[in-house]
Amino acid sequence: MATNTEISASKEFIQNDKNGIPLLVAEDIIKIYQTGKIETQALRGVSFKVHAKEKLFLIGASGSGKTTLVNIVAGITKPTSGKVFWKDLSKDITRSSLEEIIKARRTFAGVVFQDSRLLPHLTVKENIELAGFYAKVPPKIVKRRSEFLLRFLEIWDKRNKKENTLSGGEKKRAAIATTLITNPRILIGDEPTGDLDVVTAESILDLFDRINEELGIALCIVTHSQQVATRADRILEISDGIIIGRHGKEVVLRNLDQSRLLEIDRQDRLAIPKEILQSIDNPTHFTASSKDGKIILSPIFDPNIYNNNVQEIITCSVCGKLVKNNARFCDNCGSTITNKRERNE
Numbered sequence: 511m512a513t514n515t516e517i518s519a520s521k522e523f524i525q526n527d528k529n530g531i532p533l534l535v536a537e538d539i540i541k542i543y544q545t546g547k548i549e550t551q552a553l554r555g556v557s558f559k560v561h562a563k564e565k566l567f568l569i570g571a572s573g574s575g576k577t578t579l580v581n582i583v584a585g586i587t588k589p590t591s592g593k594v595f596w597k598d599l600s601k602d603i604t605r606s607s608l609e610e611i612i613k614a615r616r617t618f619a620g621v622v623f624q625d626s627r628l629l630p631h632l633t634v635k636e637n638i639e640l641a642g643f644y645a646k647v648p649p650k651i652v653k654r655r656s657e658f659l660l661r662f663l664e665i666w667d668k669r670n671k672k673e674n675t676l677s678g679g680e681k682k683r684a685a686i687a688t689t690l691i692t693n694p695r696i697l698i699g700d701e702p703t704g705d706l707d708v709v710t711a712e713s714i715l716d717l718f719d720r721i722n723e724e725l726g727i728a729l730c731i732v733t734h735s736q737q738v739a740t741r742a743d744r745i746l747e748i749s750d751g752i753i754i755g756r757h758g759k760e761v762v763l764r765n766l767d768q769s770r771l772l773e774i775d776r777q778d779r780l781a782i783p784k785e786i787l788q789s790i791d792n793p794t795h796f797t798a799s800s801k802d803g804k805i806i807l808s809p810i811f812d813p814n815i816y817n818n819n820v821q822e823i824i825t826c827s828v829c830g831k832l833v834k835n836n837a838r839f840c841d842n843c844g845s846t847i848t849n850k851r852e853r854n855e
């Protein structure tokens with residue numbers, strides 16, 4: 511059972527928001543995969559919210575944890591720890607039964623995967639109707655909605671065709687129709703244009719925009735595609751299983767340093783982007799100081815310098831680098847070491 515502290519923390523996370531109660535909240539999500547004796551920590555405490563009608567995209571390199579995150583917020587897999595709230599269910603779905611999740615998902619979320627997942631022996635129309643049937647949408651509504659969706663998604667002419675006669679874009683449109691038949695409030699996508707050529711992808715992205723703007727459905731999409739990322743209202747960056755910051759619409763995936771706004775997360779962590787660490791030879795230890803409103807991190811390439819003999823280390827008063835007590839000059843900036851008061855003795 512959740513403690514009072516846990517409940518109040520969640521309430522604050524859900525409600526204390528100028529945009530009202532969010533549609534979907536992921537809170538401190540951790541996911542560890544265990545394969546034999548090997549543990550992979552795919553998500554290391556991820557938190558974010560999606561508001562009604564907004565387009566939130568999460569970008570990240572391959573292996574950063576995107577698919578894992580989509581499956582968790584869509585209620586397909588359970589996290590190792592953390593919470594997921596769907597506004598409609600008003601509770602943490604990670605503690606709900608599978609039956610309860612499936613029932614709530616029918617009207618709450620549609621999930622679009624990279625592949626189309628249509629049943630090959632059925633026509634497009636039959637695939638859409640079957641999805642409506644499984645979701646227990648009344649037959650009359652299924653008929654009306656499927657006709658609307660076939661036209662809205664511009665596949666009316668293809669309604670009696672089977673998957674093997676459709677183009678990649680048509681398959682995708684049909685797959686989207688099967689998720690929209692329940693009239694969900696949010697569409698969750700895992701690299702939804704990953705299997706399409708650039709031109710087809712563009713037409714599907716236009717469609718996502720129309721689904722958002724004309725049908726009022728929120729989008730939560732994970733991607734590592736430049737083409738997709740620029741369509742977002744809000745972009746969060748995931749790296750090695752944590753959200754390290756956000757980007758504006760001008761994001762360039764090949765040069766994320768340019769647009770990244772680093773963010774301290776709910777665990778008070780501030781991750782240093784990999785590219786920045788690589789550019790200074792991947793140090794693992796730093797000294798930290800502040801000057802003129804800026805934080806200065808100075809890499810220490812030999813952390814053993816601290817072992818047992820801290821007294822033998824002093825700080826250079828000019829550049830802040832650590833140097834040996836008996837040094838006469840700083841080997842970083844060349845200044846003369848004079849200030850005895852700075853010695854850590």
Ligand SMILES: Nc1ncnc2c1ncn2[C@@H]1O[C@H](COP(=O)(O)OP(=O)(O)O)[C@@H](O)[C@H]1O
Binds near residue numbers: 544550573578
């Ligand atoms: N079922 C699984 N079992 C073990 N490890 C997994 C499994 N699924 C994903 N992983 C690992 O978790 C990490 C994140 O994977 P994933 O969520 O697929 O990332 P992305 O979608 O960003 O490529 C990777 O290191 C991946 O190898």
Ligand SMILES: [Mg+2]
Binds near residue numbers: 576577
């Ligand atoms: Mg993936």
